[in-house]
Amino acid sequence: MDWIRLPVGLLQTNAYVVYNKKGRCLIVDPGDEEKKIHQFVQKKKLKPQAVLLTHAHFDHIGAVDILREQYSIPAYIHQKEKKWLSNPLLNGSEKYEDVEPVVIKGADHLFSKEEKTAIDGFTFHVLETPGHSPGSVSFYFKESGLVIAGDTLFKGGIGRTDLKGGQEKELLKSIRDKLFSLPEDTYVLPGHDQVTTIGQEIKHNPFF
Incomplete structure (x- = not known):
């Protein structure tokens, strides 16, 4: 499995496309700039299978409807944030003057617990990692040695907790x-900024 990080939108949120040798892919946190994501999918001749959301803040969900309609694919999110997708107060888009209120359709599938999930050739573990928001999850691809952590853990930092439902x-x-608890050589693909590893954060993250 391979992946690419695509910073998108006002807050330069990291959208990810993870793809395999069969040409299938998953789109994670498409917060904006759907054309940028689509161009990569076209370039690699990939076939999207689903949209995965680590959480429902506006900068992670803005392009969901356009992409899932374009590719006729489902969107997944934790059940604790199912109402956030259509509520600008909850997803934070109403907080910014230069951001249009983000209102998207409900998710097609809801995560309700930690579980091993398989989607058309991709297998990963859904880890419940609340704190940045109540329904934050991380997607752990064990065989590929990577975890997509959303806004939970950053290189040298952690997610903010001053937004709705945040708890440090x-x-x-x-x-x-x-x-x-993951292997130290696991790559951490965060929601913003650069990729890091679990080992690097255990040793050098100033919050621990």
Whole structure:
């Protein structure tokens, strides 16, 4: 399996496309710039299978409807944030003057617990990592040695907790219990900024 990081939108949120040798792919956190994502999919001649959302803040969900309609694919999110997709107050888009309120359709599938999930050739573990938001999840691709962590863990930082439903103690616990328990050579694909590893954050992250 391979992947690409595509920073998109006002906040330069990292959208990811993970793809395999069979030409299938998953689109993770398409927050904006659907054309940029589509161009990569076309270039690699990929066939999208689903949209995965680590959480429902506006900068991670803005292009969901356009992409899932374009490719006729389902969108997945944790059930705790199912109402956030259509509510600008919850997804944070109403907070920014230069951002149009983000309202998208409900998710097609809801995660309700930690589980091993298979989608058309892709197998990954859904890890519940709340704290940045109540329904934040991370997607752990064990065989590929990577975890897509959304806004839970960053290179040298952690997700903000001053938004709706954020809790710092819960966030730190999620990182310690769920992410720092992964192999140290696991790549961390965060929701913003550069890629890091679990080992690097255990040793150098100033919050721990």
